[in-house]
Amino acid sequence: MSRSKSAASTGAPPVRRRIRGLDAGERSAQRRRQLLTAATELFARQSYSGTSIEQICQHAFVGTKGFYDHFDSKEACYTALLEQITTGIQQRVAEVAVETAADDWPTRRAAVLVAFAHVIADDPRLAKVTFGEAGGFSPTVEAMRRANRRWSADFLKHQWLQADPHEEPRLLPLALATIGGMFELVTDWLHHHDDGGAPESVDTLIADLDNFVAVVDAGRVAVR
CATH class of the missing domain: 1.10.10.60 (Homeodomain-like)
Structure with a gap:
């Protein structure tokens, strides 16, 4: 053989x-x-x-x-990149939420917002790709953005309910509006750099995000 x-x-x-x-x-x-x-x-x-x-x-x-x-196209490359970045963000904030599950909501909120800010701002390219591009340049990308925003709103709603299981059940619209405001703060932080403003640290972004969500929380508790 x-x-x-x-x-x-x-x-x-x-x-x-x-x-x-x-x-x-x-x-x-x-x-x-x-x-x-x-x-x-x-x-x-x-x-x-x-x-x-x-x-x-x-x-x-x-x-x-x-x-x-x-x-198949440049758009397919962008959506793959957007999915990769978004998955990383979601995994990180979910990990921190689990790690701080025994803490009260203000402590857990601060930890989650710190993680969220750092995962996108430590490498500003990620924030620019995710938040800096104009939304809606294709139906596919817009659908992804809406799905990402809905995931974030569901996540926030779950955190609120974990803090108070007897909270008003129709929290999703408020959570969606809150996430929209948070994303706008990130976009404004990015454009401040692009417009030639004095560089702002990630700590500035974290403080703005925490102040905003704290105000929402105060209003949410006051009217329930």
Whole structure:
């Protein structure tokens, strides 16, 4: 029997070719990460509309074919990036909410807002991609933004009910309005930088967010 029999004839699994220590699947995942990293940088620096697929590919050192192996369009690349960033934000604030579950609501609120602010502001590119782009430039992106806002409102409503299970059951509209105000504070914080204003620290954003939600809480408690 010849020792050069193919893997197919022997029934053995084919040997995956490795380049620089990576097999085909790992190389594909690496290219996707490179493309999303490049898109983060370019969308934050020159906006979604000002960025082309070719620029993303050049910045990522990935060919155009490699781009289309992962994304059907620039919009698909943006939605993948938005989903990645949003998932990170949601996971972090949920973790902090669990870690502080035994604390009173003002303590837990402060901890969650600190986590939220840091996860988006420590790397301002993430805030710009998530909050700085004009909403509604496509129905798909707008649907994602609405879904993200609804998740955040449901999360806030749950925190309120955890603090007081007998709270008014129709809290979702108030939670939606509160989240809208919080997101607007983030957007204003970003534009203050873009308009040439004096740099504001993340602590300024945290204080603004906490003051705003504290006022909402005071009004919510006063009228229940």
